[in-house]
Amino acid sequence: MNISESFGCNEKGHLTIGGADAVELAKEYSTPLYVLDEQEIRKNCRGFVNSMNEYYGGNGLVLYASKAFSCKEMYRIVMSEGMGADVVSGGEIYTALKAGFPMDKIYFHGNNKTYDELVFAIESGVGRIVVDNIFELETLNSLAAKYGKKIDVLLRIKPGVNAHTHDFVRTGQIDSKFGFALETGEAMEAIKAANASVGINLVGIHCHIGSQIFDISPFEYAAKVMLEFIEKIEKDEGIEIVELNLGGGFGIKYLDSDNPAPFQNYMERVSKVIKSECAAREIKTPYILIEPGRAIVGAAGATLYTIGAVKEIPDIRTYVTVDGGMNDNPRYILYKSEYEAAVADKFSQERDFTVTIAGKCCESGDLIQENTKIQKPEIGDTLAVFSTGAYNYSMASNYNRIPRPATVMVNNGESRVIIKRETYEDIIRNDV
Ligand SMILES: *Cc1c(COP(=O)(O)O)cnc(C)c1O
Numbered sequence: 001m002n003i004s005e006s007f008g009c010n011e012k013g014h015l016t017i018g019g020a021d022a023v024e025l026a027k028e029y030s031t032p033l034y035v036l037d038e039q040e041i042r043k044n045c046r047g048f049v050n051s052m053n054e055y056y057g058g059n060g061l062v063l064y065a066s067k068a069f070s071c072k073e074m075y076r077i078v079m080s081e082g083m084g085a086d087v088v089s090g091g092e093i094y095t096a097l098k099a100g101f102p103m104d105k106i107y108f109h110g111n112n113k114t115y116d117e118l119v120f121a122i123e124s125g126v127g128r129i130v131v132d133n134i135f136e137l138e139t140l141n142s143l144a145a146k147y148g149k150k151i152d153v154l155l156r157i158k159p160g161v162n163a164h165t166h167d168f169v170r171t172g173q174i175d176s177k178f179g180f181a182l183e184t185g186e187a188m189e190a191i192k193a194a195n196a197s198v199g200i201n202l203v204g205i206h207c208h209i210g211s212q213i214f215d216i217s218p219f220e221y222a223a224k225v226m227l228e229f230i231e232k233i234e235k236d237e238g239i240e241i242v243e244l245n246l247g248g249g250f251g252i253k254y255l256d257s258d259n260p261a262p263f264q265n266y267m268e269r270v271s272k273v274i275k276s277e278c279a280a281r282e283i284k285t286p287y288i289l290i291e292p293g294r295a296i297v298g299a300a301g302a303t304l305y306t307i308g309a310v311k312e313i314p315d316i317r318t319y320v321t322v323d324g325g326m327n328d329n330p331r332y333i334l335y336k337s338e339y340e341a342a343v344a345d346k347f348s349q350e351r352d353f354t355v356t357i358a359g360k361c362c363e364s365g366d367l368i369q370e371n372t373k374i375q376k377p378e379i380g381d382t383l384a385v386f387s388t389g390a391y392n393y394s395m396a397s398n399y400n401r402i403p404r405p406a407t408v409m410v411n412n413g414e415s416r417v418i419i420k421r422e423t424y425e426d427i428i429r430n431d432v
Contacts, residue, residue, distance in 0.1 A: 001256055001340060001342065001351075001386070002253075002256060003253050003254075003256070003299050003340060003386045003387055004037075004040055004253065004299035004300060004387075005039075005040060005043075006018055006037035006039075006040040006299065006300050006301075006302075007302065007386065009347050009348050013345075013346065013347060013348035013349070014344055014345060014347055015342060015344035015347035015382075015384055017035045017037055017302055017384075017410055018035075018036075018037030018038065018039060018040065018410030018411060018412065018413070019410065019412050019413035020035075020410045020413050020414070020415050022035070022302070022304055022344040022347075022382060022384055023344050023345050023382050025304060025408060025410075025415060026304045026306065026344070026382040028415070029406055029408055029415075029417065029421075030406075030421070031304050031305050031306045031323055031324070031382065031405070032303060032304065032305050032306075032322070032323055032324030032328050032405040033303065033304040033405050033406055033407075033408060034301060034302075034303055034328070034388065034389075034392065034393050034405055034406070034407040034408070034419075035301060035302050035303070035304060035407075035408050035410060035415075036069075036297065036300055036301045036389055036407065036408070036409050036410065036418075037300045037301070037409075037410050037411075038077065038300075038409050038410065038411040039411060039412065040299070040300035041077060041296060041297055041300045041389075042077065042081060044263075044292075044295060044296045044297075044300065045062070045064070045077070045078065045081035045083060045296060046081065047263060047264055048062040048083075048263060048267075048290065048292055048295075048296075049062050049081060049082060049083060050264075051263070051264045051266065051267035051268065052267055052288070052290070054267070054268075055267040055268045055271040055272075056267055056271045056274070056288055059285065059287055059288065060287055060288035060289060060290070061083070061084045061105065061287075061288075061289055062083045062084070062289075062290055062291075062292065063083065063084040063085055063086045063105075063107055063245075063289055063290070063291045064078040064083050064084070064085045064086070064291075064292065064293065064296055065085075065086045065248045065291045065292060065293030065294075065296075066078075066085050066086060066087055066088075066092050066095075066096070066293070067086075067087075067088050067092065067293060067391075067394060068293030068294050068296065068297055068298070068389075068390035068391055068394060069293075069297045069301075069389060069390055069391075069392075069393055069394050070087075070091075070092050070095055070394055071095065071393075071407065071418060071419050072095055072098055072099040072418075073099075073409065073418040073419075074297070074418075075095065075096045075099035075100075075101045076099050076100070076101075078101075078296075079099070079100070079101050079102065083105075084102075084105030084106065084107065084127070084289075085101060085105065085106055085107070086106075086107045086108075086109055086248075086291045086293075087106055087107070087108055087109070087126075088108075088109045088110045089110065089117065090114075090116065090117040090120050090121075093106065093108065093117075093120060093121055093124055093126060094120075097124055103124050103125040103126055103127065104125065104127040105127055106126045106127050106128075107126075107127065107128045107129075107130055107154070107245070107289065107291075108121050108126050108128065108129045108130060109130045109132075109156070109206075110130075110132065111132045111133070111177050111178050111179075112132070113129075113132075113136060115139060118136075118139060118140060118143060119143065122143055122147055122149075122151065127152065128152050128153065128154055128203065128204075128243075129151060129152070129153050129154075130153070130154045130155070130156050130206050130245070131153045131154070131155050131156065131190075131194070132156050132178060132179055133179075133180070134190060134193060137153075137190070137193060137194055137197065137200065138197075140153065140197075140199065140200060141197040141198070141199040141200055142199070143199070144197075144198075144199020144200065145198075145199055149199075150199055150200065150201040151199060151200055151201065152201045152203045153194060153200055153201065153202060153203060154203055154204040154205055154206045154243060154245055155179075155180060155187070155190050155191065155194060155202070155204075155205050155206065156178055156179035156180065156205075156206045156207070156208075157179055157180055157182055157187050157205050157206065157207050157226065157229065158174065158176055158178065158179045158180065158181045158182060158187075158207070159182055159207045159209065159222050159225040159226055159229075160174075160181075160182055160183055160225065161207075161209045161218055161221055161222045161225060162176075162209065162210060163209045163210040163213045163215075163218035163219075163222075163249065178208070179206075179207075182225070182229060187229065188232070188233070188236075188237075191205075191233055191237065191239060192237060192239075195237070195239050202239065202241075203241075203242055203243050204241055204242060204243025204244055204245060204286065204287075205226060205229065205230065205241060205243075205244060205245070206244075206245035206246075206247065206289075207222055207225075207226055207245070207246065207247055208247030208248060208249060208291065209222050209247060209249060210249050211248070211249045211251075211294065212249065212251045212252070212294065213249045213250065213251050214251040214258070214259065214260045214261060215261060216261050216265055216266055216269050216270070219246065219249075219266060219269075219270055220269055220270055220273045222246060222247075223244075223246060223270050223273050223274055223277070224273060224277055226244055226246070227244070227274065227277040227278065227281065227283070227286075228277075228281070230244065230283060230286065231281040231283050234283055241286065242284075242286060242287055243286055243287045243288075243289060244274075244286040244287070244288055244289070245288075245289035245290075245291070246270065246288065246289065246290055246291075247290070247291050248290065248291035248292045248293050248294075248295070250263045250266060250292050250294070250295040251294075251295075252294050252295055252298040252299045252387060252390075253299055253387060254298075254337065254338050254339055254340070254386075254387045255338050255339075255340055256340060263292065263295055266290070267290070274286070274288065293390060294390040294391065296390075297389035297390045298387050298388075298389045298390035298391075299386075299387045299389065300389045301387070301388050301389020301390070301392070302384045302385060302386050302387075302388055302389075303324065303328060303329060303384070303385045303388040303392060303405070304344065304382050304383070304384055305322035305323050305324050305382070305383045305384075305385070306322065306323050306380065306381070306382060306383070307320055307321070307322060307343075307377050307378065307379055307380065307381045307382075307383050308321050308322065308323055308360070308379065309321045309379065310355075310377050310378070310379065317354075317355075317356050317370075317371065318353070318354070318355045318356065319355070319356050319357075319358045320355045320356070320357050320358065320374070320377045320383065321357075321358045321359070321360060322357060322358070322359060322360070322368065322383055323360055324359055324360065324368075324402075324405065325358070325359015325360050325361045325366045325367075325368065326359050326361050326363065326365075326366040326367075326399065327359070327361060327396060327397050327398065327399045327400065327402045327404075328392060328393070328396050328404065328405050329359075329368055329385065329388060329392045329395075329396075330395050330396070330397065331391060331392070331395070332367055332368055332369060333363075333365050333366060333367070334395075338369070339368065339369050339372070339385050339386060339387060339388070340372070340385075340386045340387070341357060341368070341369060341372055341374050341383060341384060341385045341386070342374055342375060342383075342384050342386075343374055343375040343376070343377055343378075343381045343382070343383055343384075344381070344382040344383065344384045345381050345382055346375040346376065346381070347375070349375045349376075350375065351373040351374050351375055352373065352375075352376075353373065353374055353375065353376050353377060354371055354372070354373055355371075355372065355373075355374055355377060356369070356370045356371060356372075357369045357370075357372065357374075357383070357385070360400075360402070361399055361400050361402070362400060363399075368385055369385070393405075393407055393419070398422075398427060401427050403421060403422030403423060403424065403426060403427055404419075404421070404422045405421060406419060406420055406421035407419035
């Protein structure tokens with residue numbers, strides 16, 4: 001198994017995560033348990049930051065897309081790596097604020113930011129608001145008058161590039177709830193409206209073409225489309241665009257067979273496109289933002305469960321039930337997402353048992369993975385599911401009134417709790 005450098009095997013034949021014995025972690029902190037490897041997270045941060053410096057002369061900022069995994073400690077780590085952050089809600093702004101994150105390095109996204117969230121963002125000094133629609137622009141313009149200041153915005157553009165894991169299409173992605181469409185002229189109308197709004201300072205444009213993208217060519221293509229638009233804005237309307245935010249979506253390994261392009265190649269190849277396009281179009285090279293989320297934390301994490309039952313249905317399948325499920329990892333029930341799993345106690349052995357991993361929720365569809373290979377499962381074993389660092393804790397729920405697991409950060413074998421396990425008291429906290 002080679003998901004990331006976070007996972008290894010020790011002399012006991014146990015799985016290690018960030019150098020810590022996973023079976024011991026399960027004992028010490030109980031299960032289910034989210035475990036993250038700080039070294040891997042920091043390595044990924046540095047990979048993006050260094051490539052921005054090396055290939056684009058540092059004329060940009062790497063933003064951590066914090067919806068992937070948001071908690072105070074994560075903002076502290078990202079901050080210490082010199083990055084900014086992208087947020088999508090008042091709750092994420094609040095968490096970043098409480099972690100002492102520099103608010104001027106925050107970009108606020110979302111297709112329906114509420115009035116209260118916009119007020120909170122302005123009062124907190126959020127650096128940029130990425131405007132999704134014309135109503136939001138009008139609200140911001142009136143808030144600017146109220147607060148007596150100009151608000152720095154980017155506009156979210158639908159560039160007509162829609163990428164998936166292995167391929168992308170170049171046309172007709174008008175049907176998305178996010179942003180202004182390029183093809184219909186809607187985007188240019190929005191640019192003019194923003195430029196004409198006295199309270200708005202139009203700084204740049206943004207696009208985000210998808211998630212879990214394995215190839216770099218759709219990003220190159222999106223950069224080209226966006227620069228063509230910038231040229232048009234500058235030449236036809238005389239409006240200067242200084243920031244280009246190219247979004248996130250860099251793919252990671254979920255399966256051993258996955259083969260995403262190393263993200264270091266992203267800035268190398270996209271920088272080339274940006275420089276040559278700008279030279280050809282005689283426009284200034286913009287300040288670039290990129291927004292990796294999953295690529296920072298995904299493969300740095302695993303979830304540990306305890307196996308509670310092994311139910312063999314002859315000639316059909318074998319269910320291995322664990323003490324978590326769709327409440328801590330809703331990605332399988334939502335998207336049929338694929339994961340690798342292993343028995344942490346027997347990590348050095350062959351994975352030659354085909355099982356379906358089921359959760360404990362009252363829901364037949366509550367599965368973590370179907371027909372996957374693990375070592376021979378026994379009651380009480382610790383089962384690890386890999387690449388769960390992104391979009392697991394952040395998407396977790398209290399369905400069935402199950403408390404959310406703790407998150408433990410491991411650094412060179414040393415572990416610490418960064419999010420406490422919820423208690424039953426937490427579950428009823430807001431009940432009246
Ligand atoms: C979700 C999102 C990201 C991050 O996506 P990943 O696939 O986790 O890299 C970045 N930017 C925006 C606007 C997003 O919505």
